Amino acid sequence: MRVHLTSPWIPAEWVRAHGLEARGIWFADKFRQDTPPLAGGVCAFAESVVRFAETQPDSAVVLTTACDQLQRGFDAAAFRGSARVFLFNLPATQTPVARQIYRAELARLGQFLLALGGTAPAPEMLRQEMAQSDEARRRLREAAPPAAARSYAESVARFHTDGNFAAPAVCTPTAPAALALVGGPLGAKDWKLFDTIEAAGGRVVLNATLTGERSLCPTFDRSAGLPPALAAASRQDADEPEPFDALVAGYIDNLVDVFQRPNTRLYAWLKPRLLARQVRGIVLWHFTGCDLWRAEWQTLREVSGRPVLLLEADEAAGISPRDTNRLQAFVEMIKQPWPRQAN
Amino acid sequence: MICAGIDAGSRAIKAVLFDPAASRVLASGLADQGVEQERLATELFDRLLRAAGLERSQISGVVATGYGRNSIRFASTTITEITCHARGVHHLAPDARTVIEIGGQDSKVIALEDGGRVRDFAMNDRCAAGTGRFLEMVASRLEMNWEKLSALAQQSRQPALISNVCAVFAETEIIGLLASGKPLPDVVAGVQNAVATRVATLAGRVAMPPVYFTGGVALQAGMARALAEVLACPVSVVPQPQFTGALGAAVLAAERVASGIRAFP
């Protein structure tokens, strides 16, 4: 049984530890293959998730409350009778209550996975899955700066698809127009964005979309979940805490996304990377109807001190000639000699 | 060294021949846009050459801009209209810090730094409100031409308030205003204010004075005043605003040639 995840904040390790196949929905074979007709205000991504759930009776889809679009997409899917859909309540705050909610939701998801035919996860199995994915994420994080944008996106996509990936191709930076790409879920259909940017003389050095580098944030501290004294002791004598605690902490303490309130963690993650990679311009990419990202446009400009180009995907199929024109103008702009020290 | 700029816009193709040594426009012209863009652009280009007494071989470089730029195959290179309008206005008004360009199908606000570099820009290219298209719709609905629309706006005593941001619904609102007895000049002035307001919301994100207004809509009497009111700062119209894009393209062509970048294919 394949379980499609619509968010990198749902631990694929948890699904695999239940003996089921976990896949990021963004790179699923039949996802976003056609362009669904959209009612006014409906996000194309969310609608594609709903339609996918309807057409994949042998799979399950896990949606999250990260946005209203997906939340209400779940309602629509449930209303239309899609049986194997689960809505994971992803807390927006970073309080003890939020941690409690996340923990409880993982447990509840576990019940859903058992009902799908999964098996109760043995702690050792969970530890192994966590160790493997942790190592994979570490390698991918380290590979990010010198990697060619499209190749890197492909590697991350492979990781979210089945946990395996080839090392991304390294590029020798030549283009002076270093860009960051920030925003929602960028699927394979959208990768021509990289090609368009490069054709215009730019280069994406930071893929901070939901399915890019940001999706690699979860990391496991083997001593997570223990009081500090015990945590220190545990590293020395290799006593490992319950892996479930570490799983919860690894995700809830490290996820970086726009829906968090406050979303200061997003900017704390972005700023040093923008500086370190000498980013000169930011492309903010989102699906039409995505209020959460669209509202960050001005804040992103103010916090980063860099120009921000807002691009929206009208439909499931990708970027339009109009957006290509904007990208070219944007790259032209940021290719100009840098007048002052970037902050 | 003579260079050329071709602006293949949505409504018209504009072209400029530029002598960088004298910093002078030798010839400029426009032609209605059509399906065969390259043919139309070529005819226009050749017409300008004849008017200036020049041959093609005397042209060192050609830059094409505008939405149809990629169809102009005889151009040395293409550059977006953002960069070209910015360069063109900077050439005419080096003190410019904001360029507002309202064309047939879109409007742009471009923030400039010292030296005419583009610092930031915002575009409305999705919606007719805030573009020349909206004014054309109104002119057509009122069964008058562009010039008459312009003249009427000057007669307004109290511009009407058009509340809708959507051009389709605004058209309905305009008819309602006229039916309720609102004087025609006030309605037309209200339409200009509505366009200015739409553009001002773009400008609010990037603009600072001095502000220069360019594009075909800048030729509408009253539009600069409307923009100045909503922006609460003076707005100057550049000379021959319909040619700014082509002029900027020609200036950029000259800069490229001077930098040793290969020009004519």
Added chain:
Amino acid sequence: MATPSKLNLTQWDDRYAELRRDGLREPAYGGPLRRHVEQEKDFRLEQLQFDNSPAALRLWNFLLTENERLRQARARGEKIVGAMKDLGTVPVMAYALPGLRAFYPDGAWWTPCLMEGSDRLLQQAEALGIDASFCPVRAMLPAFQNGGHFPLPDLLLCSTGAVCDDFSAIAQRLEHLGHAILWWEMPRRRAPAAGETACALPGNLTAPKIQVDCVRAELQRVGQVLGQLAGKDLDDALLTDGIRAANHVRRLLAELRQTVYAAPRAPLPALELLVAEMLALHFCSDREECIAVLEDLLAEARARVWQNQFVSGAEAVRIFWVNPVADLRAMNLLEDLGGRICGSDFMFTHALDLIPEDLPPLEALARSALADPMAGPATDRAARIVRECRANGVEAVVVSRIPGASHCAREGEIIREIVRQTIGLPAIELEIPPVCDALLPTLASRLQALVETARAKRTK
């Protein structure tokens, strides 16, 4: 008692003079309605029609003087709490403490309507980075920045989690603009799973205990912060009193709604009912006066029913209205076309239900908060709508979309489908912007078609 009717503003000038001659006694915030046009530039009042009763006059003056009331409270040294999004829970807590006033800055969403755009708040919001693809609540952003409407709160609280995206985004932008917010988590309400302890919530809903416990913990955190602001702990005794007082308001509203909706013809117009219902949220910044206003309205409604005097005709079609309207004029329009409101869900039905008084107060408030219709699925909302339609003999349903509101994209389809499947009522969806003048012909056509459809069903 004057014959009930609806008056425009000019007619109300005369009516006011008449009432004064007859010895009308008004609270300090009273006066002619026209002064709000002249002083506050609430130009929209010139397009509206109002009920002609002194009770309605008091209601409108109460609503339109709220900002002034808040400023006066600040001047007296009271602390102002800005509650956002939860719509009905935090103010119950705030008003339980002495020296605190709570209001919803979200309420600024009606300012562009009332001022007919002359406030330019929506344009200013766009300049602040929040454009027309967001709901009219974005008007509160520039209101915070320029301070020209409500006084800046001493404390800002905002619920998050299971809330609509555009509001969440607007509030986050507000925080980035320098207005510190205390965020508290609202989980996405769901039915208890097998093996989970179920808790009954107001409004015939249930939720798992774990969710109630989470909300209770969050409200405890909110209560602590409110207590710090007031310089006094918000203990159970205070909270119990606060709940009791809030329930007094809710009972009055429930009676008012029942009196109006159950009557053979409408004793009070839809517009006044909409405004009255809004008082449930935060008592329009004066809990005691709110009670007096509602008592007046209720007395007027009862008197009219008793004396068989109504504002709607006998043929008026009974309509259930879903979601509040950004342009108040839409309520007049419905009645002009032969409809009357006999049921409503303005997105805060949990603020109309009584808060349980047989539970520890924080537990009771948590259950009440979790009953928020926007925190759960649209199917829950639809179920309540169906119940009320049945109870009130509703003949048609209008789902009003708020431009830019993320929840409106999908909920209408579900609500209409459930209404159609379970009770076979005709239902339409229509979008109403803050100033709907240009759309009036379109809106009128659709509402009229709905009324005609409902009337045709009567004769079958």
